[in-house]
Structure formats: C-alpha cells, structure tokens
Amino acid sequence: MFTVSIENGESKSFDQPLMAFDALRELVPDQVAKTFAVEIDGQPADLRKMISTDAVLRPLTFADDYGRHAFHHTSSHIMAEAVLSLWPDAKFAIGPAIDQGFYYDIDLEHKLTEEDLAKIEAQMKKLIKKRERIERFVLPRDEARDLMAKRDEIYKVELIDELPADEEISFYKQGEFTDLCAGPHLMNAAPVKAVKLLSVSGAYWRGSEKNKMLQRIYGVSFPTREELDSHLKALEEARARDHNKLGRQLGYFTTTDYIGQGLPIMLPKGTKVLQILERFVEDEEERRGYMLTKTPLMAKSDLYKISGHWDHYRDGMFVIGDADKAEEEEVFALRPMTCPFQFQAYLQKTRSYRDLPLRYNETSTLFRNEASGEMHGLIRLRQFTISEAHLIVRPDQIEAEFLGALDLAIFMLDALGLLEDVSYRFSTWDPERRDKYIGEAEEWERVQALMQGILDKSGIEYETESGDAAFYGPKLDIQIRNVFGKEDTIITVQIDFQLASRFGMTYTDKDGERRHPYIIHRTSVGCYERTLALLIEKYAGAMPLWLAPTQVRVMPISEKHVDAAYDVKNRLQAAGLRVEVDARDEKIGKKIKEGQLEKIPYFIILGEKEIADGVYAVRSRTEGDIGQMQPEPFIERLLDEVKRRVK
C-alpha cells in the first residue's frame, strides 16, 4: 500500500505498482489530455514511469520545459515514421527535441526538397490521426543490437555500441516504427495538433566533418493551431528585424562581390555607430585604468611561433607568402588576435610587482580565415574590430581583476540594453583532446578550479561547457541570442597561465625573484560589428538616441523655409547633436514617411508659423507629433536623453 498525491492536491492510495500516467488518470482526469510528462518527487520523468512507493506528482504540460521536450520528441518520431513510410530506405541517426522544436538527421538516397516537406507533413497528419499507442520497451544490449542490425539501422547500432555498460537500452514503438530512444514521449501522438516542417539542411553524422553528411529536417509543433500560427508569425517578425536585411536597407553596411566574403563595407551610418561605441568603450576603459595601445596588424611568423598560434591556430590565419617556407625566409601573417603584440609592449622594460596590474586595451582589428560557409552578415566576418585588452596581473590580483573585467562587461551590456539577453558559459578544456591545448594537465585543472571559484563568487549564473576553452586557457563566454535564437559569443574573459612564460614575461617580486604574471584576456563589448548587428536586431533599427547616426532631421515645409532649416541645423549641431536637413522639394507627408522608415528619433517641421515664432514643431519617431517647443528646452531634452543613454 502506498499513496500517490498531486502537488497541492488530491491523493489516493494504491496497492499495485502502476504507471505515473494511470495514477494521473485517477487523480486529475480532466488534465491528462494536456499532460505530456510528469515530475515525480521533483524528478522529471516519462509518463510510463512505474510508481510503487509513496510519491508526489506534478503533471508537466507544454508550458514546462520537460513537458514540451516530450511533446517535441514525439513529434520528431512521428516525422521519422512519416519519412520511413514515404522512403523505406531511410536510415535514422538522431532526432532530438530542441529549444524551439525538433529535428531528425536522416540518411536518405533521395534528396529532400521543400515540396517533400509538405508531403511529409501530410503523412504526419495521417499518422497522428491513427492515435496509435506509443509503447516503450527495454532490451538487453545484444538483442537491442540485433533488432537494429536486422533493420539495417547502422547509426543506431553504432549508438548502442557506445552506450555505457550500465545504461538501460530503451525503445519506443508506434505502428511500424521502432526507435532506439531514451524518451520521454507522449502516450500517443494525438496531442500533436499542429506541425510545420521548416527546413532541410545538411548535418554531419556525430557532428564531425570526417563523417557522412546526412539530411536534417527541422520542424516545430504545438498543441493547437493558434500557437503554431503565432509562432510562425513571430518568426516572420524576427525576419524583419534581421540585421543582415535591415542593416543593408537602412544603409548601415553593404557588401560587394569584388572585395570578398566576410568583408563588409561600413557605410557612413554604420561607421558612425561604430565610432560612438568605440569612443564610449575607450573612454570608460580609460576611466578604469586601461592604457590604449596601437599595435601592427601583421607580424612575422616568428611571433606566432612563440605564442603557439602558428601550431594551434594557423588554419584560422591569413598567411602572406608560403607558410611552408617560414624556416628559410620571412613569412608574414595578418593577426588573428592582439595578445602577442601587446605582450611586446610589456616586454619593453623590466617590470616590478609594483607595476602590476597593467591593463592594456586596444580597439583592435583582427583577421581570421573563416571557412567559406561560415560568414553571416556582420555576425561572422573575416575582418573585424574588437574591444580587446590584456591585463597583466600577479596571482594575488587575479580575482579582483577578473571581477573588474566582468563588471565592465556587465556595465557595457547594460548600457546597450543587451544585458537581459545574455547567458554565461564557463568554457573549459577537453582533457581527451590534449593536442588542442598547450600546457600541462594539472595546470589546467588548477587554473580552472581557480576560475570556477571566482565565478561562484561573482554571483552570475553560468553553465559549464567542456572543450570550448582557448588553446591557452579557460574562458568565461558571455553568450547572446540573435533574432533567430541562434547563440553567439559577444564578450569573453579568459585566464591565461601559459603565454607569459612562452614570451618570457616576468616581474620582479618583493623577494627579488623573477616571476611570470598571469594574463587576463578580455573584451568589453566584444566585436564591434557583431555588437552593431545585435543592436540593429534588438531595436529593429531604431537606435536609442545616443547611438542613432542621425538624431534629428529638420524638414522645411517648402522651399521658402530651407534657409531657416539650415539655421536650425547649425544651432543644434553647435549644441552637439547630429542633425541633417531634408531640403528636397517634396511634400511634408513624404518627408515624414521616409524619415519614419529610416527610424530617425526626432524631426523638426519648420514652416511659416515656427519661423515667425522662433519655435520648433517637434515630432518623435515613437510619439508622433508632440507639438511646438522652444529651442532651448528641446535641446535640453535631447542632450539629457543622450546623457542618460535612454533605451
């Protein structure tokens, strides 16, 4: 005899073990249709989980991560079943639920097209209508292997072979389709009322470019048609904010076939925003004790050999000349990072422990030879400029300086309005891939433990990602999602315990001993181009006043008012505002329409009345016509808005 209860609700006693699902049917019959998984004593579980002792249950719905996960996972299986029924030679690799939906990687002779997606969707609908029960069963390893081998599911066999010995090997079966799968799943697919397959693309088996490329189908699914429609609408709206479209439309940047991939031409508007950002960053860093350097954009291979870039990063570098001849003759390479250059500044004289910490910053243009399929708008480039710095510190200063760098990063994100969109990732090394890193294992472990201690102290919530460290040390990466939900690093703070000794960087300690300093590599807004892209998407092109390339546009009503318009421009410009005049021979309605589309924050409409009274008719891009204002209060208002960096 045991008692099963619902969190804050009914309870009931049972004397036979039963599935969580059956217990829920007894306890909350009206909710089971919307229950996709369950939490048992706080542990998320499949609805088929057997209960045989006292337990507290919480039904999980589409609103819960785990419930949604089960829902998407089942959607993925239904898609696989549909593909198998249409193309019986299909072999299945992995098909997980993801944040926004699900995908399945499939090995299939037939090349899937957009039209095929509609066909698969239609087939899925048919399969869902059957309301077939999804059965879970467990097999011993050899039987599991046989079952998949018999069906020629070579990828599943490989997966089984690599499962840990103590792992339970479970399958889920619906209709003719049986899949190796850890679950969770719905009891049947009926709740999957709305499905949309979004795209088909290539994906390497196990994510390695050495393996075969499979076809990946991405899809989304929802319990109701309405939710799907609003999701698709949101996607549509996201597309309209895409910096790569909007940024070009608004004249921030462009590209040309003649220059090459990943090499954008920043137009005056984009350049203005970059300049504002750079000045803002440099000024703030100066306030925080940084010293600006300006170092060369290229160097002989000798430098990179010391730093380790030649051995660990050469594929990512643009080498000028024949890299293979670097032993006999001078070979140059464009810099992919600034570190070794700023180290040369440090090495220029003998340093005392009293000199540390030294904080070198640089608005630093870098070159990285990204693979040709990698470039994307202003997010991934071959030439870009970052707010880079290297803090040369004593061991006793690491914590304070690391936290200082983090504080600066958070200050910048907050100023730009991006703070709420980021997450933190502690990127550690992968001890299995020693060749990717320099240095000794125990040093890595020691420094990582040190960094983890600092992170825990900092109060930020972070996730740990193994294998993402730099070749010289662990990193804190501040991640941000773009308008399509794709994650990129915006800021990074790294602890380097390797390069100082490689470069012979030392300081004389109190006791007269020469010691190697630690180096903190960090950015404060990260890459400027990427930051611009994220700002365009965040604000849908309508930059906050302090960042707007043009802050005010003066619009004379007719030709007669043009001279007065230029007088207004001069006055505002003298006050420090960025102003332009729309002197075209057009109607005011047209000037306003175009100004609004260009997302200019303020307009001054200037006609007879305003000129006679010496006032401005002010229009804001958000509030519309806000009436007449005296020049002084108007200027005050804008300068205050700039000063406070109103978002």
Next chain:
RNA sequence: GCCGAAGUGGCUCAGGGGUAGAGCAAUUCACUCGUAAUGAAUAGGUCGUGGGUUCAAUUCCCACCUUCGGCUCCA
C-alpha cells in the same frame, strides 16, 4: 570546407530557348505644399562571372564568385 536554395537596372521583385518588364530610387519640369508616398516626362540592364550545348542562351548544362538556411568552427 560540406549539404541545400538563390543571384534579372541603385533597391524590391515579375518573366522565360527567338534582342527584357513593374514599383521605389535617380534626373528634368510643373506644383510651394502642415505631420506616413503630388503629377508628368527622361534616363538606366552584355539577366553574378567564365565556359559549353544550340541556327539562336538571360532561360538548358558545367565550373567559379557572391548571398541565404544548416553542419563543423568561432568574437
């Protein structure tokens, strides 16, 4: 680099084996205008580049370049 899609005037897009079309933008003229598009006229394209097939290619085929969605990689 790999898988897939695409490239037609400055921009957005239509067309399609027989010498290319719209809207916006540009230029000129008229209007001198009051809070999201005034009207008319003119000009502008070796249909991404290079090969091939064909009597004929912007259209079909191949290669390359560029862009987009993914994979791998990363700021």
